[in-house]
Amino acid sequence: MTGSLLITGPPASGKSRAAMERFLAVPDSILLVPSATMAEHLRHELARAGTPIRPTRITTLAQFIEARSSSAAANAPLLHLLIREALSELQPVRFRAVADFAGFHQAIAALIDEAPASAVPEDLAAIFRSVERALETRGAALRSLRLIEAADHSSPLPQHVVFDGFFSFSPVEIVFLERLARRASLTVTLPAWPGAQAARRRLLDLNFGEMICSQRRR
16 A cells, blocks of 8 residues: 545545545554544444454554653643743733633643644743743653654554544644654545644645545445
């Protein structure tokens, strides 16, 4: 199998079926999904269909990152603490009125996992960098860095990596997919809805082919 493929279409149009066919066609494939529940369901579904596979071939994206990243994940309480400390130290003018609000810390924590420092204004980027440095001293890292570590890890990758069940991909996740695609063939499914269009365009820019599943399957 050569090249990477994006499979798009509305719900129940056969995207997952097409992705599963590609997964099963290449013995050296893994399938990454959003949740452990979905992974378990797919394993059971294949077993019932008479196609049992090794459990490790269907796993979650989080488990894939955990297995290949050299840095520990930052838990939410630690991340919020470091954000508060960064705000206290840097005192960015734009955020003075909300710097003490837990909801604001939570909003930054959500953003810091979705966008690289290079994609945000400088006052936010300074907070990101402060948090990254503090995490590094603890042997931990933001999810964005752990994604890169997972993609670039020296251990071999399967020949083919399939992503199914995701509604979209954030900018840092697109970078992760781009780096993986340099080392393996990818199959990625995306639903046909406005929230996935930015990810779709970016993957097409990265020379993914596209299969469009336009008909709902009953």
